[in-house]
Amino acid sequence: MNQIALLGATGSIGTSTLDVVRAHREQLQLYGVSAHRDWQKLATICQEFTPNVAILSDESVAAKLDRSAFPAETELRFGADALCDLAVEKPVHTVVAAIVGAAGLASSYEAAKAGKRLAIANKETLVVAGPLVMAAARESGAELLPVDSEHSAIYQALKSGEHREVAQVVLTSSGGPFRQKSAAEIKAATPEEALNHPTWDMGPKITIDSATLMNKALEVIEARWLFDLQADQIDVVVHPQSIVHSFVEFQDGSVIAQLSPPDMRLPIQYALAYPERWTAVAPRMDFKTACQLDFSPPDLERFPALQLGFEVARRGGSSGAVLNAANEVAVSRFLRGELSFYDIEKVCRQILDQHDFSPTPTFEELVALDDWARKETILWKS
Numbered sequence: 001m002n003q004i005a006l007l008g009a010t011g012s013i014g015t016s017t018l019d020v021v022r023a024h025r026e027q028l029q030l031y032g033v034s035a036h037r038d039w040q041k042l043a044t045i046c047q048e049f050t051p052n053v054a055i056l057s058d059e060s061v062a063a064k065l066d067r068s069a070f071p072a073e074t075e076l077r078f079g080a081d082a083l084c085d086l087a088v089e090k091p092v093h094t095v096v097a098a099i100v101g102a103a104g105l106a107s108s109y110e111a112a113k114a115g116k117r118l119a120i121a122n123k124e125t126l127v128v129a130g131p132l133v134m135a136a137a138r139e140s141g142a143e144l145l146p147v148d149s150e151h152s153a154i155y156q157a158l159k160s161g162e163h164r165e166v167a168q169v170v171l172t173s174s175g176g177p178f179r180q181k182s183a184a185e186i187k188a189a190t191p192e193e194a195l196n197h198p199t200w201d202m203g204p205k206i207t208i209d210s211a212t213l214m215n216k217a218l219e220v221i222e223a224r225w226l227f228d229l230q231a232d233q234i235d236v237v238v239h240p241q242s243i244v245h246s247f248v249e250f251q252d253g254s255v256i257a258q259l260s261p262p263d264m265r266l267p268i269q270y271a272l273a274y275p276e277r278w279t280a281v282a283p284r285m286d287f288k289t290a291c292q293l294d295f296s297p298p299d300l301e302r303f304p305a306l307q308l309g310f311e312v313a314r315r316g317g318s319s320g321a322v323l324n325a326a327n328e329v330a331v332s333r334f335l336r337g338e339l340s341f342y343d344i345e346k347v348c349r350q351i352l353d354q355h356d357f358s359p360t361p362t363f364e365e366l367v368a369l370d371d372w373a374r375k376e377t378i379l380w381k382s
């Protein structure tokens with residue numbers, strides 16, 4: 001029985017993970033779950049799955065919640081430190097990192113150090129601290145299984161050859177809600193328009209990242225560390241149907257892709273079942289109906305945030321932590337109506353240029369830079 005700690009159980013990835021657990025109860029068991037504030041939703045999850053541990057990472061919730069809404073067998077814990085403690089607990093075999101933002105970093109890092117299987121949706125972990133997390137996993141023997149659909153596709157396609165035989169990987173991007181909009185229309189985009197994603201139903205932060213293409217920028221950085229690639233081995237192509245989840249091109253010119261309808265339950269299940277493959281919980285391809293797959297290069301002028309991903313993947317060091325923190329704050333300021341759509345890229349670039357670059361930062365230095373970049377971005381005016 002695979003005992004799972006699901007960190008971020010109430011979010012979009014959390015909900016899809018629960019579907020996978022429901023469909024494979026003989027193999028999977030929820031040992032622990034977490035939410036930040038939504039104790040009612042977490043209580044409903046606990047009523048169904050009776051995990052050993054439930055965490056509310058916002059400590060202040062302790063004073064408000066109704067203990068009787070949770071099963072008596074479930075131990076309640078509070079605060080961010082509880083996430084790290086759960087991630088390393090002995091019975092836990094797999095940690096599903098489904099928290100949004102750098103708030104998910106510490107628990108992912110602990111899981112990697114403790115030799116757990118880390119099913120990683122929280123791409124910010126690798127953007128901020130890719131080299132440290134990968135080194136920790138190498139040392140402890142932890143298996144890192146990507147949940148991001150593109151990286152799951154690459155992980156699967158890479159099995160067709162040796163690492164030294166890889167020419168490049170090409171990440172696909174739906175293009176987001178503004179794929180066909182003019183620069184002027186994008187400039188005036190409202191939060192409502194940006195939150196309306198054409199192919200994926202996700203949490204608000206990653207949905208805005210998908211509209212700016214910052215999500216793809218973060219994924220370029222994620223791929224750089226996860227697969228030990230050079231920045232110039234990574235490319236991006238726009239593919240509006242979101243059926244081909246990425247490509248790996250080998251030196252002989254062969255291109256291997258992974259295809260499936262857009263549904264996160266497949267990459268989540270793959271990460272939990274690996275190295276096995278289990279019966280699908282997500283819908284499968286239907287080749288009896290005509291279907292079209294389109295590909296075109298991304299437009300860096302209308303989507304300048306994507307360029308930041310290539311630059312940060314090339315530079316490494318402390319730049320991922322700074323880009324990520326600035327982006328997290330800029331996205332929440334955009335959602336509050338304080339910044340315009342293109343301000344997100346503008347502030348990220350400025351904070352990145354201003355920061356005191358370090359080529360080999362420690363974990364503590366990354367946390368300090370994250371804090372600095374957040375403060376600068378809160379004060380930034382266009």
Ligand code: NAD
Pocket residue numbers: 007008009010011012013014034035036037038057097098099100101103104121122123124147148149200201202203204205206264
């Ligand atoms: P979401 O906003 O729907 O859910 C976030 C979860 O994290 C919730 O359970 C919430 O309670 C918890 N959380 C929020 N702030 C927290 C904090 N400060 N401390 C601890 N927990 C906190 O987000 P999501 O769309 O599920 O995305 C989760 C992660 O997965 C992100 O890193 C995202 O980039 C990645 N991802 C998501 C998708 C998708 O389809 N949703 C696809 C690929 C990758």
Ligand code: MG
Pocket residue numbers: 148149150219
């Ligand atoms: Mg993705």
